Amino acid sequence: MSRILARDLEVVLDGRTVLAGVGLVVSRGDWLAVIGANGAGKSTLLKALAGVLPCSGEVLVDDVPVRRLKPRERARLIAYAPQSPALPADMTVFDYALLGRTPYIPYLGREGRADREVTASVLERLDLEPFASRRLGRLSGGERQRVVLARALVQQAPVLLLDEPTTALDLGHQQQVLELVDRLRLADGLTVVTTLHDLSVAGQYADTMTLVSRGRVAASGAPADVLTEKLIDEHFGARVRIETGPGGRPGVHLERPDDTEPPASGP
Numbered sequence: 265m266s267r268i269l270a271r272d273l274e275v276v277l278d279g280r281t282v283l284a285g286v287g288l289v290v291s292r293g294d295w296l297a298v299i300g301a302n303g304a305g306k307s308t309l310l311k312a313l314a315g316v317l318p319c320s321g322e323v324l325v326d327d328v329p330v331r332r333l334k335p336r337e338r339a340r341l342i343a344y345a346p347q348s349p350a351l352p353a354d355m356t357v358f359d360y361a362l363l364g365r366t367p368y369i370p371y372l373g374r375e376g377r378a379d380r381e382v383t384a385s386v387l388e389r390l391d392l393e394p395f396a397s398r399r400l401g402r403l404s405g406g407e408r409q410r411v412v413l414a415r416a417l418v419q420q421a422p423v424l425l426l427d428e429p430t431t432a433l434d435l436g437h438q439q440q441v442l443e444l445v446d447r448l449r450l451a452d453g454l455t456v457v458t459t460l461h462d463l464s465v466a467g468q469y470a471d472t473m474t475l476v477s478r479g480r481v482a483a484s485g486a487p488a489d490v491l492t493e494k495l496i497d498e499h500f501g502a503r504v505r506i507e508t509g510p511g512g513r514p515g516v517h518l519e520r521p522d523d524t525e526p527p528a529s530g531p
């Protein structure tokens with residue numbers, strides 16, 4: 265179980281400041297959803313937390329600065345599933361997921377039986393067993409997305425960073441993936457950070473939320489404090505209605521523009 269603390273993160277890409285002054289805290293075993301409009305900086309924030317992007321500021325996991333860790337140490341602590349990574353088309357699903365065990369395999373060593381068992385069990389839990397020997401280049405978008413998640417779960421790190429883990433998934437697989445992540449969080453105390461476009465889904469699963477807008481934190485707190493009609497209008501330019509569901513969790517419904525008004529009379 266690990267606590268994440270980020271302070272004053274700044275990322276400059278191609279001379280443009282993409283993130284500035286971003287800070288967040290995720291308690292051990294909590295789920296933080298990062299939300300925001302296209303281009304707001306969500307993926308960049310996740311990469312900065314994962315330590316795969318040069319940035320200034322500080323990311324601490326259990327008070328340990330992530331940038332000081334060697335890649336193997338970092339990979340044992342943080343598993344990161346990018347939004348749409350380039351996948352080696354000729355590699356099989358099993359071998360790709362098995363790469364998640366790399367931080368545990370000694371240099372010049374080979375994976376052991378336990379590594380293969382962990383990999384097989386994750387594939388099974390994600391309905392990917394039938395695809396184990398299929399080559400990555402021959403998968404559908406949703407299957408590929410589950411394989412990327414599988415590799416991250418196979419890593420068995422206490423911090424899980426998922427960039428839009430459900431965008432290509434049908435409704436059933438969305439629920440399966442999110443429930444699996446939630447179960448792992450509750451059973452093993454994983455600390456989870458996900459970017460999520462679907463605000464209702466984010467509101468259902470997250471303990472806390474951070475709304476990123478133009479590279480800065482515009483709001484953060486409990487889902488009910490961040491998913492408000494006013495903030496969504498302001499930062500997404502969308503008209504929505506918020507309905508509070510079971511457990512006080514907010515549901516977000518798009519409102520169509522009101523076209524019941526009679527058309528204005530001509531000149």
Ligand SMILES: Nc1ncnc2c1ncn2[C@@H]1O[C@H](COP(=O)(O)OP(=O)(O)OP(=O)(O)O)[C@@H](O)[C@H]1O
Binds near residue numbers: 282306309
């Ligand atoms: N390598 C890069 N060089 C320059 N600008 C970049 C680079 N990568 C991303 N950006 C810009 O940084 C900003 C934030 O990008 P990011 O991918 O973090 O947004 P996002 O919130 O995840 O968006 P989306 O919801 O569309 O996935 C965008 O304006 C993007 O164009």
